[in-house]
Amino acid sequence: MSTARTNIPFSRESLEQTLKRRFFYAPSFEIYGGVAGLFDFGPPGCAFQNNVIDAWRKHFILEEDMLEVEATMLTPHDVLKTSGHVDRFTDWMCKDLKSGEIFRADHLVEEVLEARLKGDKLARGEKISEEEDEDKKKRKKKVKEIKNVKLDDEVVKEYENVLAQIDGFSGPQLGELIVKYNITNPTTGGKLEPPIEFNLMFDTAIGPSGNLKGYLRPETAQGQFLNFNKLLEFNNDKMPFASASIGKSFRNEIAPRAGLLRVREFLMAEIEHYVDPEEKSHPKFNDVKDIKLKFLPKNVQESGSTELIEESIGKAVSSGMVDNETLGYFIARIYQFLIKIGVDPSRLRFRQHMSNEMAHYASDCWDAELQTSYGWIECVGCADRSAYDLSVHSARTGEKLVARQALAEPRTVENFEIEIAKKKFGPKFRKDAGTVEKWLTSRTQCELEDLGKELEANGKIVVQVKGVEGDIELDTDLIKIEKVKRTEHVREFVPNVIEPSFGIGRILYSIFEHQFWCRPDDADRGVLSLPPIVAPTKVLLVPLSNNPELQPVVKKVSQALRKEKIPFKIDDSGASIGKRYARNDELGTPFGITIDFDSVKDDSVTLRERDSTKQVRGSIEEIVEAIKDITYNDGTWAEGTAKLKPFEGQSA
Amino acid sequence: MSTARTNIPFSRESLEQTLKRRFFYAPSFEIYGGVAGLFDFGPPGCAFQNNVIDAWRKHFILEEDMLEVEATMLTPHDVLKTSGHVDRFTDWMCKDLKSGEIFRADHLVEEVLEARLKGDKLARGEKISEEEDEDKKKRKKKVKEIKNVKLDDEVVKEYENVLAQIDGFSGPQLGELIVKYNITNPTTGGKLEPPIEFNLMFDTAIGPSGNLKGYLRPETAQGQFLNFNKLLEFNNDKMPFASASIGKSFRNEIAPRAGLLRVREFLMAEIEHYVDPEEKSHPKFNDVKDIKLKFLPKNVQESGSTELIEESIGKAVSSGMVDNETLGYFIARIYQFLIKIGVDPSRLRFRQHMSNEMAHYASDCWDAELQTSYGWIECVGCADRSAYDLSVHSARTGEKLVARQALAEPRTVENFEIEIAKKKFGPKFRKDAGTVEKWLTSRTQCELEDLGKELEANGKIVVQVKGVEGDIELDTDLIKIEKVKRTEHVREFVPNVIEPSFGIGRILYSIFEHQFWCRPDDADRGVLSLPPIVAPTKVLLVPLSNNPELQPVVKKVSQALRKEKIPFKIDDSGASIGKRYARNDELGTPFGITIDFDSVKDDSVTLRERDSTKQVRGSIEEIVEAIKDITYNDGTWAEGTAKLKPFEGQSA
Secondary structure, eight states: OOOOOOOOOOHHHHHHHHHHTTTTTEETEEEEEEOOEEEEEHHHHHHHHHHHHHHIIIOOOIIIIIIEEEEESSHHHHHHHHHHHHHHOEEEEEOTTTTTEEEEEEHHHHHHHHHHHHHHHHTTTOOOOOOOOHHHHHHHHHOOTOOOOOOOHHHHHHHHHHHTTTTGGGGHHHHHHHHHHTOOOTTTTTOOOOOOEEOOEEEEEEEESSSSEEEEOOOHHHHHHHHHHHHHHHHHTTTEEEEEEEEEEEEESSOSSGGGSSSSSSEEEEEEEEEEOOOOOOHHHHHTTOOEEEOOOHHHHHHHHHOOOOEEEEHHHHSSSSSSHHHHHHHHHHHHHHHHHTTOOGGEEEEEOOOOTOOOOOOOEHHHHHEETTTTEEEEEEOOOOHHHHHHHHHHHHOOOOOOEEEEEEEEEEEEEEEEEEHHHHHHGGHHHHHHHHHTOOOHHHHHHHHHHHHHSSSEEEOOTTTSSOOEEEEETTTTEEEEEEEEEEEOOOOOEEEEEEEEEHHHHHHHHEEEEOOOOOOEEEEEEEOTTTTOOEEEEEEEESSSSHHHHHHHHHHHHHHTTOOOOEEOOSSSSSHHHHHHHHTTTOEEEEEEEHHHOOEEEEEETTTOEEEEEEEHHHHHHHHHHHSSSOHHHHHHHHSSEOOSSOOO | OTTTOSHHHHHHHHHHHHHHTTTTTETTTTTOOOOTOOOEHHHHHHHHHHHHHHHHHHIIIIIHEEEEEEHHHHHHHHHHHHHHHHOOOOOEEOTTTOOOEEEEEHHHHHHHHHHHHHHHHHHTTOOOOOOHHHHHHHHHHHOOOOOOOOOOOOOOOOOHHHHHOOOOOHHHHHHHHHTTTTTTTTTTTTOOOEEEEEOOOOEEOOOOOOOEEEEEEEEHHHHHHHHHEEEEEEEEESSSSEEEEEEEEEEEOOSSSSGGGGGGGEEEEEEEEEEEETTTOOTTTTTTTTTEEEEEEEEHHHOOOOOOOEEEEEHHHHHHOOOOOHHHHHHHHHHHHHHHHHGGGGGGGEEETTTTTTTTTOSSEEEEEEEETEEEEEEEEEEOOHHHHHHHHHHOOOOOOOEEEEEEEEEEEEEEEEEOOHHHHHOOOOOOGHHHHHHHHHOOOOOOOHHHHHHHHHEEEEEEEHHHHHEEETTTTEEEEEEEEEEEEEEEEEOEEEEEEEEEEHHHHHHHHEEEEEEEOOOTTTEEEOOOOTTTTTTEEEEESSSSGGGHHHHHHHOOOOOOOTOEEOOOOOHHHHHHHHHHTTTTOEEEEEHHHHHHOOOOOEEEEEETTTEEEEEEEEEEEEEHHHHHHHHHHHTTTTTTOOOOOOOO
C-alpha cells in the first residue's frame, strides 16, 4: 500500500514507531509491563483527539441543535438486562485446556483460513500483495501452520465464501467450522474446546454491601434512552430531535491486538435521533442527496462478493437500498465529517449489516468502514434501532416513553381497555394493590385481548405479578376488559431511533494510516499530513538561530498568534532548521514560520507548508491571516497565500 | 443564608427543583428507581461543565504550557498496590447487624454530635440560624434523637472540639467516640458494630481469564506519574514542567448523599507539576504575590478554632505558613480560576490539612473549600506530594523515574556501588541471573551500605528475591560492594510533585448555590447568575410575537451571532416575553435580545442583562459586539454597553 504522495511504501511499523516516539499514544502501564488493550494518549494525541471531538460537536451537535447528555459509566444490572446486553453482548471464545490460552473464535477461524489461502497462493506461485505480505510476516509467529500448501480449487472457494461472511456466524456455527476445517491452537497445534460465550462487560459491585451488581457501560446509548422523557420535555415536546453523548465505554475484549483498533476502554460519540416511525423523511436530505458514496450492500456480501457500488445517497434511498431518508441523511453527514478530519475518501466504504449479523430489532444498519493495513475496519455504525430500546425500558419500568402529536383532525380509535373496580380492588389486594394495578395497566393491546377472552370464558383470570407472591385471581367483579371507541385529538407513539455511533479511537488510528507518508527517497523522514483543523499544534515558530536579535520578532509573532487563539509552539533549540521541521512533520504541524535576520529589519517572515514544503514571505499580519484562513475558514493553501510572494530561501 | 442581591433567603430545595426542572442534572437511572451517588447531566449541565473545562484548559494548560495526558480508568492491581490505594484508600463503616444498615463512621459521629448541640441550643432557648434550621429539618427524619436536651457546658465544649477535628480521626478513634458518646443507629437506636475499613475502589477483572484484577482509578494522578519518562522526553528533558489530565474517577462511597457533592463517579482535572526538590521557587510568583486570600492553617484548627486569617499569598509563603513558592503560586491561580467561573470570593477559604489527616509523604497540603448549605466543602486540593509517587513506582518496577540537571561545576560524590562478576554470576543463576542482577542494582544507598557490611563480616550475603525460589547466596567471588568516588557532571534527582486537583462536580454545585437567587419579593422567579463565559447559552433571541414580519430580523441576528461563534437559542413560542425571560433566567442565560416592530424598520434591537434586567438599544452589530466584549473579553456590562442607549420599553 502506498499513497500518491510518495514512492516509499507505507510501513505500519514505521508509523507506529513515529506515533510512539512523538507520544501520540503509548501502551498504558508500560513500566508495569502493560495491559493488553489499554492505551494512554500523550500531549499530541490528546490535542488531536480534543480537536476531533470539537469538530464533531460543531458538525453534529451545533449544526442540528442536538441535546448533549452526560450519563454515568457505572450502570446497574437491571438496565443492561433489559437492553439485552447481559444476555447478548458476548463473543465466542475457545480454550486450549492444555496451555490455558484463550482465543476469540471468529478471529481464529478468520486468521487460519486467510493463512491457508496465502499458503495456497504461494504454492501456486502467485504473487501476493505487499499488504498481504506484511500481514503474513506478522502472522507467521502466531499461525505456525502457514505452509505453502496448495488447496483444491473448491476448498479455496469455500474458504473465501466463509471469510466474506465471517461476521455473521453464531458460536455453534463457528464450532462446526473449527471441527470441519480442523482448526487448532496456531502456535502449539493443541486441540481446542468448543466455543463458549463470554460476556464482554466489566462487572463490579456498587455500594458497600456488594448486593447491587453493576457494569461499566458498553455504549453511551442506554443513558440517553433512560433520559428520553426529560429530553423531550427540555425540547418543549417537539419532535423529531436528537440527543448526543461523548464519553468512554468499555468492552472486555477476549484477546485485544491491533493497537488502537481493538481496545478495552474507548471514547465514543453517539447520537440518538428520535423520529416518528411513520415519518422518516428528513428536511435537510435535499442538501446532501447528490453526495456520492461507496456502498457494500448486504445482498452483495451474501453472494460472497465485496464489490462496491458507487452512487449518490439520494439514489441509494430512492432505490430502497438504504431504508429511509433520515438514515441516509446521517450516512452522508458521517461521510462529510470523516473527510473533513482527514479520512481518505478512496478508503472509506459503507457496509450494510447482513440479516444474520444485524440486531433482531434493527430495521437497517450501515457501518462506515475505513481501510487500513489491518483490513476494512468498522469505525462508525449507523443503525435504525426502531422502537426497540424505548419499548423494552418502558415495559420493564412501567414508565411511558412516548411522544405525542396533535392530530390535524380528531380520529376515532378502538382499543381494549381495562376497568378496575377500585372499591373492591384496594381492600382485596391491600399493599399489593398498586403493583397489581400497574401490572394490569401496562399490558399491551395483544395481551389485553387475550386476557379479555379468558375473562369472558372463565369469568376470571389467574395471573402472576412480579413482586407479589402466589397466583392472583381477578374476576369480573374486580375488572372489566372491553373494546372501547374513543375520539383522539392526540396521537401517541414510541419514537424510532436512528443511531450514528462513532468509535473515536479507531477513526484517529485510521487517519494516522491515511495521512502518514515519507519524503521521497527518505524513509526516515515521516510526515503526518493531518488537516490543519485537527492538527495538535497549528504553527511551529522557528527562529533561524539563538541570536537574541531575533527574540523581539519571535515575541511579536507569538502575540499575533495568541490574539487569534491559534495554538503554536516555539522551537528555539540549537538544531538545524531542517531537523526542527522534520520533528514537526512527524507531529503533524501544518505550518512553520521562520524568523531570520531580514525579519528584524522589516517584520517579514516566511511561512512554510508541511506537505509541499512550499514557502511564502509576508508581513506578520499577512502570514497570521493566511494561517487563520486555511485553518479555520476552509481555505486552501493557494487561496490563503494568493497575495503572498513565493520564497526560495533556506529550503527545509 | 441570603445573598446581597435579594431579600428572599436562599432555599436549597428551590435551587434543586430549578436545576432538575431545567435538566442541569438528574439522578441517573431514575426510571429504574435510581442509584445513590450517580447523576446524569442534561443539556445545560453539559454545556456549563464543558465551558468550565474549556476555561480550565485555557487558565492552566495553555497558560503554563502543560502537557495534557489521557490515561485509562481501568488500572491493574499492582499499580494501585504500589501507590498505596489498595491498602489505604478506605473509609470506616459501621454496620447495624440487626437492620443491615451501613453508616460511614465519621459522618455518623459528626451528624449525631451536631444534632445534640442543636438540641442543646434549643433547650437553652438560643436562636439557631436559618441554615442550621434547614439542616435540622432534613436531619430530623434521620437523626431520631434530636431532642431539646440541655448538655453540660463541658460536654458542649468537648463536642465542639471533636467536630473541629472530625476529618483527622482514625477508625479505632471513631470507634472509641461511638462508645464514649453512646452513638447508635439514629433511626432505630440499634447498636452498631465497631468501625471496619472499607476500600472505596470499584474492582473488576480484566480479560477473559479473570486472573488480572483491576480497579477503576480513584484519581487521574497515577496515569500521569507512570508516563513521567515519556513526558520529560517530550518536554526535551527540560524541568520544571507539568502534566495535566481531565477525566472521570471513581469512589465507591459508603452512603452517598448531598447530591453532586458526594458521588461515585466524578470528573476531575488534575495537574502534576514536577519540580526540583532543591528549588521550589516559581518564576511567576511575583505576578500573584499580592493576591489576598482567606486561610485556615492547621495550628488554628488544632486549637479547636475555625477563625480565618486573611493575608496575601506572598506573606503566607514568606512566613512559612505555605511551604513554598510553587505551592503558593498554584493556590493563587486556583483562586483566580474559581472566581472567574463564578465562585463567590467571600465563601472561599483555603484550609490546611492537619498533621494527622495529611498523607504521610506530603510536605504540605491546602484545600480550597467552598461554603454551601452543606457546610464548607473541599473542592480543590493542592498538595506537595514530595517525591513519593515517582519513588514508589520506580522502586516497584526497577524503572528509573528521574530528571537530570547539568551541573555548572562538576562535583565529586561518594556512593556505594555494587560490582558483579558477570562471568561467574551468569552460569550460577542461569535463567534467574537477570532478575537477581536487577534486584541488586535497584538497592538504595542505605541498603547497599548494610549489605556491604554483611558481606564484609560474613564473606557472603543471603537474600530473597521476588520471582526467584529459595535463598540466594552471594559471596565475594560474585559481588563486591564498595564506596566509590566519582566526578559528576550531571545531577540526577527524583522530582517533587505539586498537585492541584479539582473536583469539577463539587465546584459546579457550589457555583449553583453561590449564584442562585430570587427576584425581590418573588420566590418563584429564580435566577442563576452564571458568569457569561461559563453560561450554557449566551443569548436568548426573543421575537416580540409570532408575526412573520419579525422573521427576517431574527435571521439576521442569528447569522451575526453564528459568525462570532456565540451560542444562542431562539424562543419563538407564544409565551409572554416575561415568561420566556424567566425560563432563561433559570437556565443562567446572561443576555436576551428582543426583536420588535421597530427592529423591522431600522435593524435596531434591545439587549437585556439577566441580573439587573437593564436594557439598552442599538444596531445588530453594536449589540453583538457588546455581547462579545462582555462574554469573551472580560468587559463589564457598563463598559460593553457604554455607547448604547438605555431602553425603557417592555420591561421583563
